[in-house]
Amino acid sequence: TLLIGLLAWQGVRAFWPQRVDLYTFSQPEGGETRLLGETLEHQRRFPAPADGQGNSGGQVNRYLIKTGNRDWDAPDFRVVYSRTAAQVGQPADIMVLQRRSHGQAYGWFVGLREDNEELTAQDPDALLHQRLGQVQMLVRQANQIRRVDMARLNSQR
Structure with a gap:
């Protein structure tokens, strides 16, 4: 025990x-x-x-x-x-991110970049949370495609 x-x-x-x-x-x-x-x-x-x-x-x-x-x-x-x-x-002000690959990331949040351009916002923390929500939505869509749509295509063979 x-x-x-x-x-x-x-x-x-x-x-x-x-x-x-x-x-x-x-x-x-x-x-x-x-x-x-x-x-x-x-x-x-x-x-x-x-x-x-x-x-x-x-x-x-x-x-x-x-x-x-x-x-x-x-x-x-x-x-x-x-x-x-x-x-x-x-x-x-330390940030710990649990990523989908490569484990955790430790550091300080200094901003966001997209297509090598720095994103600016009145509230960078709110922008980060908005982007994390978008990522979660895209991951759900990718899982839907992989689990349902691809399975349906494979079963039609």
Whole structure:
């Protein structure tokens, strides 16, 4: 029963919206690296991977982050080792899109483009929701054609 409960919890967690974090990692040579995604795991005092000569690197922070956007920047998940703890924030204006292919996309909504032209509107959020409604309608029409109309044509053979 415990195993079934654990599997059920992990299954529910996979489909429940998760918090999106913005990580800022300091680089040893200066500068910063930023990653946006869902925190899946964070381990402190993790044994550092050995270097090329087999020397142990001490202990580091290990982060497992779901970064999504696999069509632009595969893979979906990143393992990051850092000697110092990352700065972690939760920006309020982050958008998570569940796409029909290529998984989730994380980022900021900056506008819409159509035929390589930027679309302008008084209320960009309303325009986005209108376009998402149009996409849903087109998907329903495509499903209707595929399931009903094509099936009817195939049965006439």
